[in-house]
Amino acid sequence: NAGVTQTPKFRVLKTGQSMTLLCAQDMNHEYMYWYRQDPGMGLRLIHYSVGEGTTAKGEVPDGYNVSRLKKQNFLLGLESAAPSQTSVYFCASSYPRSDPPNTGELFFGEGSRLTVL
Amino acid sequence: GQQVMQIPQYQHVQEGEDFTTYCNSSTTLSNIQWYKQRPGGHPVFLIQLVKSGEVKKQKRLTFQFGEAKKNSSLHITATQTTDVGTYFCAGSSVYNFNKFYFGSGTKLNVKP
Numbered sequence: 001n002a003g004v005t006q007t008p009k010f011r012v013l014k015t016g017q018s019m020t021l022l023c024a025q026d027m028n029h030e031y032m033y034w035y036r037q038d039p040g041m042g043l044r045l046i047h048y049s050v051g052e053g054t055t056a057k058g059e060v061p062d063g064y065n066v067s068r069l070k071k072q073n074f075l076l077g078l079e080s081a082a083p084s085q086t087s088v089y090f091c092a093s094s095y096p097r098s099d100p101p102n103t104g105e106l107f108f109g110e111g112s113r114l115t116v117l
Numbered sequence: 118g119q120q121v122m123q124i125p126q127y128q129h130v131q132e133g134e135d136f137t138t139y140c141n142s143s144t145t146l147s148n149i150q151w152y153k154q155r156p157g158g159h160p161v162f163l164i165q166l167v168k169s170g171e172v173k174k175q176k177r178l179t180f181q182f183g184e185a186k187k188n189s190s191l192h193i194t195a196t197q198t199t200d201v202g203t204y205f206c207a208g209s210s211v212y213n214f215n216k217f218y219f220g221s222g223t224k225l226n227v228k229p
Contacts, residue, residue, distance in 0.1 A: 042221040050215050102148050102214050105162040
């Protein structure tokens, strides 16, 4: 059981280039998330999805797009990379809980370190 | 928008001393989760609290959820060097329990 897998693990881009980060989970989870982590700022939510074909904005969505065409995959795209997007990106997945209605624990991938020059 | 504030930012303790980190939210939370991240690693789930006033224990770790469901704390008794890492709380609001906001984390260093 691989859990949550992110690719690539490292990438260096030049300003203005585009790229896609792929997140894949094999736990049949409904919910998936993209966070970025910068020193001293914790994890900030970029976008998330509560099911196949649905996406929603988080705290810091500008400059990013996402797609959830298949339940197991959640893609994060940078159309025109900027140095401010240098960060470590974490994908996570989770599942709905009941009694009371809620969200279960987040399972994180290993992270993708992106540097934009 | 919703914010989850966490203090302190750093804590240095001698092995055997206790440690506490606190989380406060500007809005009522549906639930709160705690995570531990080792240096160079990814966040790993520790526990989830959903009920007002809930207290849960895991060996030397004690987690509390406030009566108003706006604050939480993690207390470690008699720290060990294996406790080193950054501890994060993450909360979701009663209006959207899918959307988790993380605190900025407390980085714990334990001197042997």
